[in-house]
Amino acid sequence: MKRTSVTLKDVQAVYGGPEADLWELVMGEQIHAGGMMSSLALAKSAGIASGMRGVDLCCCLGAGMRLLAHTYGVRMCGVDATERMVEEARRRTEAAGLSDNLEYRLGDVTDAPVKDGEFDFVWGEDAWCYVVDKDRLIREAARVLKPGGIVAFTDWIEGPRGLSDDEAARINTFMKFPDMQSLDGWAALLEKHGFQVKESVEIDFAVFVDLYMQMLTTQLTSDALRILGNDQALFEAMGAEMEFMRQAAHAGKITRGRFVGVKKG
Numbered sequence: 434m435k436r437t438s439v440t441l442k443d444v445q446a447v448y449g450g451p452e453a454d455l456w457e458l459v460m461g462e463q464i465h466a467g468g469m470m471s472s473l474a475l476a477k478s479a480g481i482a483s484g485m486r487g488v489d490l491c492c493c494l495g496a497g498m499r500l501l502a503h504t505y506g507v508r509m510c511g512v513d514a515t516e517r518m519v520e521e522a523r524r525r526t527e528a529a530g531l532s533d534n535l536e537y538r539l540g541d542v543t544d545a546p547v548k549d550g551e552f553d554f555v556w557g558e559d560a561w562c563y564v565v566d567k568d569r570l571i572r573e574a575a576r577v578l579k580p581g582g583i584v585a586f587t588d589w590i591e592g593p594r595g596l597s598d599d600e601a602a603r604i605n606t607f608m609k610f611p612d613m614q615s616l617d618g619w620a621a622l623l624e625k626h627g628f629q630v631k632e633s634v635e636i637d638f639a640v641f642v643d644l645y646m647q648m649l650t651t652q653l654t655s656d657a658l659r660i661l662g663n664d665q666a667l668f669e670a671m672g673a674e675m676e677f678m679r680q681a682a683h684a685g686k687i688t689r690g691r692f693v694g695v696k697k698g
């Protein structure tokens with residue numbers, strides 16, 4: 434069984450504490466692999482256009498929403514379960530002068546605090562791997578979309594070579610993922626909840642893990658240590674887990690996927 438006992442509380446502890454700062458240090462405020470280029474590729478696949486109204490499920494710091502608002506003039510609502518992330522997203526959005534277009538709600542995306550049929554698109558970037566009940570998440574995505582609405586997301590997934598139970602347990606426990614889906618797993622959940630799958634493709638991953646490891650060991654070491662309270666042993670232990678994941682990525686056992694679906698009806 435590749436499921437861990439990770440709960441939403443464990444995930445909130447990560448994003449309410451120093452681990453989130455560590456991820457922001459290596460990835461930037463868009464806490465996903467590939468940053469802006471990944472977001473623009475997702476937006477292009479999804480056909481995001483001016484005037485659309487969207488919801489970012491697991492919006493974190495809201496950086497993806499600000500990018501979409503700047504680039505396409507969309508209006509969006511962000512939902513995230515970690516209070517610290519929602520407060521910081523509001524603060525940064527205010528500073529960017531985008532508070533008229535973007536709003537944030539604290540909540541669990543498996544019971545999202547938004548009305549039925551409210552949105553043209555649902556957005557998610559490298560975050561749904563953290564969600565315990567992925568079936569309910571996709572059901573919520575379908576509920577909040579208008580007919581013909583689009584769900585567009587990237588996610589960390591099990592790769593084509595597959596993970597053994599032990600490998601999955603080690604990576605999921607380190608990352609605080611309850612479990613990871615696969616390309617086929619996400620496509621099946623989308624179909625189950627009434628989406629026509631337009632895209633389900635593997636996208637770059639290993640190259641980014643290489644990049645993060647290189648930055649942490651050659652440029653950002655003292656910044657990372659400061660975030661971890663100068664705990665050298667913790668830094669090294671986390672480094673060993675990242676290295677394990679890097680090797681799994683190069684072996685095709687863990688990767689990322691991009692998914693676009695259209696709500697039927």
Ligand SMILES: C[S@@+](CC[C@H](N)C(=O)[O-])C[C@H]1O[C@@H](n2cnc3c(N)ncnc32)[C@H](O)[C@@H]1O
Pocket residue numbers: 441444445448462463464465490491492493494495496497512513514515518540541542543557558559560563564565
């Ligand atoms: C990797 S971050 C998301 C990064 C963001 N999409 C971006 O590209 O910048 C993961 C986020 O998912 C949120 N999260 C995880 N499970 C959640 C749930 N069930 N409901 C709401 N938010 C959740 C966490 O609080 C965290 O802010």
